[in-house]
Amino acid sequence: MPTDAIGPGTTLSRDLGPRTIGPDHRRSGTRYGARVDAREELRALSAAVLAVTARQSVREVLQTIVSAARRLLDARYAALGVPDEDTGAFAEFVVDGISDAQWNAIGPLPRQHGLLAVLLRDPAPLRLADIRSHPRFEYWPKHHPELRDFLGMPIVHGEEILGALYLANKRGGEFDRDDEDLLRILAGHAAIALVNARLYERSRELSVLEERDRIARELHDSVAQKLFGLRLTADAAAALVTRDPERAAAQIATVRALAGEAADELRAIVVGMRPADLEHEGLDAALGKQARLLDRVHAARVRLRADPVPRLAPECEDAAYRVAQEALHNALRHASARTVEIRLFLDGAALVVEVRDDGSGLRPTDQASLGLTSMRDRAGAVGGRLTVESEPGQGTRVRLEVPVG
Numbered sequence: 014m015p016t017d018a019i020g021p022g023t024t025l026s027r028d029l030g031p032r033t034i035g036p037d038h039r040r041s042g043t044r045y046g047a048r049v050d051a052r053e054e055l056r057a058l059s060a061a062v063l064a065v066t067a068r069q070s071v072r073e074v075l076q077t078i079v080s081a082a083r084r085l086l087d088a089r090y091a092a093l094g095v096p097d098e099d100t101g102a103f104a105e106f107v108v109d110g111i112s113d114a115q116w117n118a119i120g121p122l123p124r125q126h127g128l129l130a131v132l133l134r135d136p137a138p139l140r141l142a143d144i145r146s147h148p149r150f151e152y153w154p155k156h157h158p159e160l161r162d163f164l165g166m167p168i169v170h171g172e173e174i175l176g177a178l179y180l181a182n183k184r185g186g187e188f189d190r191d192d193e194d195l196l197r198i199l200a201g202h203a204a205i206a207l208v209n210a211r212l213y214e215r216s217r218e219l220s221v222l223e224e225r226d227r228i229a230r231e232l233h234d235s236v237a238q239k240l241f242g243l244r245l246t247a248d249a250a251a252a253l254v255t256r257d258p259e260r261a262a263a264q265i266a267t268v269r270a271l272a273g274e275a276a277d278e279l280r281a282i283v284v285g286m287r288p289a290d291l292e293h294e295g296l297d298a299a300l301g302k303q304a305r306l307l308d309r310v311h312a313a314r315v316r317l318r319a320d321p322v323p324r325l326a327p328e329c330e331d332a333a334y335r336v337a338q339e340a341l342h343n344a345l346r347h348a349s350a351r352t353v354e355i356r357l358f359l360d361g362a363a364l365v366v367e368v369r370d371d372g373s374g375l376r377p378t379d380q381a382s383l384g385l386t387s388m389r390d391r392a393g394a395v396g397g398r399l400t401v402e403s404e405p406g407q408g409t410r411v412r413l414e415v416p417v418g
Contacts, residue, residue, distance in 0.1 A: 071105065071206060071207065071210040072105060072107060074203075074206040075093050075095070075105060075107050075203060075206065075207075076107045076109070078093065078178075078199050078202055078203045078206070079091045079092060079093040079107050079108070079109050079178065080109045081199060082109075082178055082180060082195075082196055082199045083109045083110055083180065085195055085199075086164070086180055086183065086188065086192045086195060086196060087183060087184045087185065088110070088164075088180040088181060088182060088183050088184070088188075089110055089158075089181065089182035089183070089184065090108070090109075090110040090111060090158060090160065090180070090181045090182055091108065091109045091110055091178070091179065091180045091181075092106065092107065092108045092109070092178075092179045093105070093106070093107050093168075093176060093177070093178050093179070093203065094106045094129065094133075094176050094177055094179070095168075095175060095176035095207065096133050096176065105176070111158065115156065115158070118156040119154060119156050119157050120154055120156075128144070128147060128149055128150060128163070128165065128179075129177070129179075130149070131149050131165075132165045132166075132167050132174075132177035132179070133167070133174055133176070133177055134174070135167070136167050136169050136172075136174060137167070138164070138165060138166045138167070138193055138196070138197065139163070139164070139165040140163070140164050140165075140188055140192075140193055141162060141163040141164075142162055142187055143161060143162065144160050144161065144162070144163040144181065158182075160181040160182055161181070161182055162181065162182065162183055162187045162188055163179070163180070163181045163188075164179075164180045164181075164183075164188040164192055164193060164196060165177055165178065165179050165180075166178045166193070166196045166197055166199075166200045167200065168200045168203045168204050168207065169200070169204060170204045170207070170208050175203075175204055175207045175208070176203065176207065177200075178196055178199065178200050178203065180192075180196065241342075241346060242271055242306070242307065242310040242311070243268055243271040243272055243275065245310050245311065246264050246267045246268050246271060246310050247264075247268050249264050250264035250265045250268060267309065267310065271306075271310070291330055291331065291334050292327075295322075295324055295330070296322065296324075296325070296330045296333055296334060296357065296364075296366075297317075297319040297321075297322060297357055299334055300317055300319065300334065300337055300355055300357060300366075301317050301319065303337070303338065303341070304316060304317040304341075304355055307341060307345060307353075311345050312351075313344075313345055313350050313351055313352060313353055314351065314352045314353070315341070315345075315352075315353045315354075315355075316352075316353075316354050316355070317354075317355045317356075317357070318354065318355070318356050318357070319355075319356070319357040319358070320357065320358040320359065322357055322358070322359060322364055323364075323417065325364060325415065325417065326395075328394070328395055329364075329395045329397075329415050329416075332391040332392065332394060332395045332397060332413075332415065333364065333366045333397075333413055333415055335387075335388075335391055336366060336388045336391055336392065336399065336411070336413045337355060337366050337368055337413075339384050339387060339388050340368035340388070340409075340411040341353060341355070341368060342384065343384055343409070344368065344370035344372050344409065347372075347373075348370055348372025348373045348374065348375075348408070348409060349372050349373055350370035350371055350372030350408065351371055351372075352370065352371050353368065353369070353370045354367075354368070354369045354370075355367070355368050356368075356369070359417065360414065362416060362417055362418070363414040363415060363416055363417060364414070364415045364416075364417050365412065365413070365414050365415075366412075366413045366415075367410060367411065367412045367413075368410070368411045369408065369409070369410045369411075370408050370409055371407075371408040372408055372409065373405065373406060374403045374404050374405045374406055374407055374408060374409055375401070375403040375405075375409055376405075385401065388401075388411070388413075392413055392415075395415055395416075396415075396416055397413055397414055397415040397416070398413070398414045399411070399412070399413050399414075400412045
């Protein structure tokens, strides 16, 4: 396709003249049969429709549509352009009827100018008996095929123009109203493909953000606590190594165990797995092991009081475990608590996890911290309810209620 209909250029402009130039030839049954039979037209339309719903790249779908347009309208050349508003060029530009050698000889991708700009700014189709007669025609570069009659159709979604279809040099005559109607149908399929691609890209970006947030929460809730405990235990071992080698060796063994658990947790976070203790033994056993570990490596007294509780859905157990971990982390690292108690019990139709401490309590600014935000997000994700009660100097109570069943 030409530079002016498809090639590089300079200025953007709007069409100031009438949108249809040249006679409106009506297609007779004989003419239509000579161009393409009804069965071929149906097959080409079907291919274009199926391409929109198939798991193909956007470029493959657009190529199917532009190829179908050229065959159905019996045109020598066809192209489809999707503009890039940031650069003034095209994000996508596919052609049909031009060989690779011809396309390479034409040169760089076209920019938005001339008739290309008209169709990207005005939602009305443009049908010309001679493309060179239009006031916005500019030129085409060397090696570009010479064009005569022309049919352009904007690709519209709502009030937004997503791109345009361009056809030129109809065999055996000029483009007519029937061609225009058929091209409008194909432009509608192209709009669906482009909107779907846009939605897919947005959903992919959202998935990336959600995964990043998940990893940040997991690192904060789990691995950070393990590393903090590991550092405390290593400090204790260093202090004992000269005066009590036996106790120092025990502390070093704990360091090794903590390092192994941190590595396991990190691997689990990367692949989205649940903690191994929670997966195999249940919430009460996993919290019991966590309490014993923290009691061993911290000066504070950490205890679990657990009633018999049923196994819950994996996502509910995981949320309860992580909320308890975060509450313990806050109590031991930030609140300087002397005693911390975890309670696990049933209250009607809800499983309750409570973490109470006698530490310094929360400051007003702590309500917006990553830890509390993470706990609230986890509770909400499983239909649970989180309450946090705290007074300066009077400790904190974190209570999570998760529906059973």
